[in-house]
Amino acid sequence: MHILVEIFTNIPIVIVMLFFVGSMIYCFKTYTKITKNLNFIFGFLSNFNKNDLNFRFKEIDEWMSSNPYVMTCWSDFKNTLVFSESIALKSQNNDLTYKDVSTTVQNIQTTVDPSYFFNEDSLVTSKFNNKFLQSVSTILTGCGPLFTFLNIAIAFGKIDLTSQEATINSMSGLMASMQIAALVSVIAVGSSLIFIIFERIAFNFLCKIPLERVEITLSKLFDNISSEKFLLELLKETKLQNNSISNLITAMPNNVKTAFNSGITTNLVPYLENLIFGLNQLNKNIKENFKNRGNSDDVDSLF
Numbered sequence: 001m002h003i004l005v006e007i008f009t010n011i012p013i014v015i016v017m018l019f020f021v022g023s024m025i026y027c028f029k030t031y032t033k034i035t036k037n038l039n040f041i042f043g044f045l046s047n048f049n050k051n052d053l054n055f056r057f058k059e060i061d062e063w064m065s066s067n068p069y070v071m072t073c074w075s076d077f078k079n080t081l082v083f084s085e086s087i088a089l090k091s092q093n094n095d096l097t098y099k100d101v102s103t104t105v106q107n108i109q110t111t112v113d114p115s116y117f118f119n120e121d122s123l124v125t126s127k128f129n130n131k132f133l134q135s136v137s138t139i140l141t142g143c144g145p146l147f148t149f150l151n152i153a154i155a156f157g158k159i160d161l162t163s164q165e166a167t168i169n170s171m172s173g174l175m176a177s178m179q180i181a182a183l184v185s186v187i188a189v190g191s192s193l194i195f196i197i198f199e200r201i202a203f204n205f206l207c208k209i210p211l212e213r214v215e216i217t218l219s220k221l222f223d224n225i226s227s228e229k230f231l232l233e234l235l236k237e238t239k240l241q242n243n244s245i246s247n248l249i250t251a252m253p254n255n256v257k258t259a260f261n262s263g264i265t266t267n268l269v270p271y272l273e274n275l276i277f278g279l280n281q282l283n284k285n286i287k288e289n290f291k292n293r294g295n296s297d298d299v300d301s302l303f
Helices: 002-008 011-045 050-066 071-078 130-157 164-221 227-293 296-302
Strands: 086-090 096-100
Touching (some): 011 050, 011 130, 050 071
Antiparallel strands (some): 086 096
16 A cells, blocks of 8 residues: 555656546547537538539538638638539520530539548648647657656665665665656556557547548538539530531521522412402403493503
8 A cells, every 4th residue: 555655646657647647638528529510510411412402502601601610621622613504595485594504514513522621631630739649649658768767866866875774775765766667667658558549549439430421421412523524514515506506507598598488488479469460450440441431442552
């Protein structure tokens, strides 16, 4: 019991233990806070699906832009989005119809994989002092030799060789100090190993798994399409439209000729036929009138 009291009241051992416990508490609290934020983001994104994202994009944009935890990543990611653009076409009845620019881009897509922006660096390690946590094990390991040799140096400084009795007593104290010095190294190295194991397990369950759920949800919402592929689709659509316009221009003279001939045949010819028939009837009536009066020579000379 006396030895245990002496061990846990030794200043180097107390320093190592306090640093170890403080680091464990800081690690757990930090990872718990990250888990809470990631689960909050995942819960919000789970309310959306790819089919209605075109209509609800403003809602998700406002929420992500106002969330300080993810607003920077979202701002960079939003610049890579490709929306399903449409053009307005007017029909013969002056009715507006809308046609998609590309037949393959029917929803919101991204030219860069979401994991490039929403990853471990941007959503986890950048939110706390990651360098400190990675250095804890090194600091604990370094504290072992530091306090060990410090205890040894202090113990050697207390050796008294003035008398046989003093020498025996000082050697007893030296051996006790050597034991404490060895325990400091053991506790420091053991604490370092325990912290490494705890930190890796906590990081996997509290950070990595929630982060993967967020990444998978974003990947499901925004299909990944390369910018080269999208430009190729636009080029195909442009070629199709140019081909349609070229065919229309080529067929326009024949269509105009056909329409003109059809117009003459259906409208002008019957009108002229009716006009000639009317003139013939008028001529016949005039001849009969003048014939009855006996003055038909002048009229006959006119027609």
